[in-house]
Amino acid sequence: MADEPAVIDGAAVERWIRAFATAISENEAELTRLDSAIGDADHGANMARGLKAVVAKLDGGGATAPGALLKQTGMTLVSTVGGASGPLYGTFFLRMATAIGDADTLDQAAFAAALRAGVEGVVARGKAEAGDKTMYDALAPAVDALDAALGGEDTAGALQAAADAAARGRDATTPLVARKGRASYLGERSAGHQDPGATSAALLLQAAADTLG
Template sequence: MIDPNEWVRAFAELIEQHTDELTALDAAIGDADHGSNLRRGTSAVVETLADAAPGSAAEQLKQVGMTLIRTVGGASGPLYGSFFLGCATALGDKKLDTTDFAAAFRGGLDKVVARGKAELGDKTMFDALAPAADELDRRLAAGDSLAAALDAATTAAEDGSDATIPMLARKGRASYLGERSVGHRDPGAASAALLVLAAWRAAQ
């Protein structure tokens, strides 16, 4: 089972470690603020959860989503916020365990799609999250533990992030660059891969 607090703390730690990298990626095809925006937002989330009264996993995930929307600038706040709100809605009164976690993750992905209208190959965070969700479902259906399934999902997310490098951006600010967006990793896909990695760490 995954504790939402552990997941968010692990994500915040990874964002802190990779802030400069994410900012550099965004400098190439965006506003050069993806890393700093996410660092501010994830730090705020960690503080919010630490100060909040204990609640259900869904209530905590809802707090995460609302805090990210409020504190992260640009498109990242609404997208990551929507992901966690979607997780909360899909989870309901259940806990973040095995197939319930997969259902919550899929619910989060669906909310990202609803918000950003992205498809596979658009060079967005969806290119990392969608393969991760598919791999998570496959591994759990095959009988893997949640930790093992998330290990495989992390690899799928990282591969999806790598796959954005040769893509032509079709969404977001990077799409304004046309052919110049080719050859650069999408910063959203890079941070999304860190989100999956954080879930794996929280599942240990």
């Protein structure tokens, strides 16, 4: 029998965002290394700067409900992260916030629906498809795995399934030839390199599994 699904409230969402910020900070050099091979070598620095600003906003108080926290996070990322990452991650969190609305708590299904809305926002903004060698290659299998786990797994198990799927998606970007973004300019030379955006997306999903279950 699965455990009772966890209820996700504002405090849990804040823990998730802070855990993502910590993961980005700890992996900044690796994200930069990956991006130096097929991009502008700025993904790590850009994401770290943006999430440092996000944490400063959290430290300042104010937003407490899940949707408000995610909206604040999205707007901060849009305004502080350069390159494509700011608009993409910003849109992800803003679309999640819109899907959640004014709800004070989320069950597993509501969170899964919000996460999918965020991923759909990334698609609308970046026009990426599966196999383009982008963050979508980690996000898409994650939301599919989360939906598949609904009802059959407790929240922790469902989110870990999503994180594992994101990690597999991240790893699967290595042999791909990039069809979107800066990496696409390299053509065949982009093959053999793990995508930095998919790597940071996998960190996002693992942070969710670590904090929201």
